[in-house]
Amino acid sequence: MSNLTLTEPPIVKAGMLIRRPPAVVFNAFIHPEITKNFWFTNGSATLEQGMQVEWTWEMYGFSVQVDVKEIEHDERILVEWGTPEDRTSIEWTFTPHENHSTYVSITNFGFKGDADSVVAKALDSCGGFTTVLDGAKAWLEHGINLHLILDKFPKAPQ
Numbered sequence: 001m002s003n004l005t006l007t008e009p010p011i012v013k014a015g016m017l018i019r020r021p022p023a024v025v026f027n028a029f030i031h032p033e034i035t036k037n038f039w040f041t042n043g044s045a046t047l048e049q050g051m052q053v054e055w056t057w058e059m060y061g062f063s064v065q066v067d068v069k070e071i072e073h074d075e076r077i078l079v080e081w082g083t084p085e086d087r088t089s090i091e092w093t094f095t096p097h098e099n100h101s102t103y104v105s106i107t108n109f110g111f112k113g114d115a116d117s118v119v120a121k122a123l124d125s126c127g128g129f130t131t132v133l134d135g136a137k138a139w140l141e142h143g144i145n146l147h148l149i150l151d152k153f154p155k156a157p158q
Contacts (some may be wrong), residue, residue: 006115010122012108016133017101020140022094025102026074028140029092037145038135047077055081057151086112088125104133128152 018025028034032043032055042056049071056063069089070078077092088110095103106129111118135148 004115009109010118012122012125012129013105014126014129015103015105016101016137017097017132018137018140019099019101021100022074022096022102024056025136025140026094026103028078028136029077030071034139038139039132039149040057047071047079057149060153063082088112088121104136106133142158 019122030036030047032040032046032053040055041058042055045051047053047066049068051068053066053068054063055066064081066079066081068077068079070076075094077090079090080087081090081099083090088108090150091107091109093105093107096106097103108122108125111125112122113121121143131152137143138146140158
């Protein structure tokens with residue numbers, strides 16, 4: 001196993017069918033007052049191309065700067081996030097599906113570091129974005145906040 005090397009950087013992909021029209025699903029990811037029901041606890045502003053916003057997870061005392069690179073209304077969002085020395089890109093696509101549903105695809109790419117840290121970051125990202133999509137589905141289809149992000153890393157029992 002010590003001879004393993006990466007020949008290409010990992011690209012994380014997560015996807016989910018959400019039974020709501022593309023405009024509804026798209027809006028859920030650009031408007032922080034909706035997104036906070038299934039992902040972060042606070043967003044500083046609605047996503048608009050060229051803006052920098054801050055997303056906060058208050059329960060973890062963590063915030064991240066997000067640079068909005070591209071917005072294609074109801075179709076696509078492209079951002080960069082992370083620390084200045086460790087930024088990655090995230091792309092959401094919203095594809096219309098039958099019966100007024102939307103297939104949401106999230107792609108995260110641009111991981112930096114040595115092979116071990118790049119793989120670890122990619123695996124963590126895949127699990128994280130899968131959890132986000134699960135929460136979005138529950139919220140948008142049923143109005144239920146499953147508290148998935150909060151419960152992902154609960155405080156240890158005393």
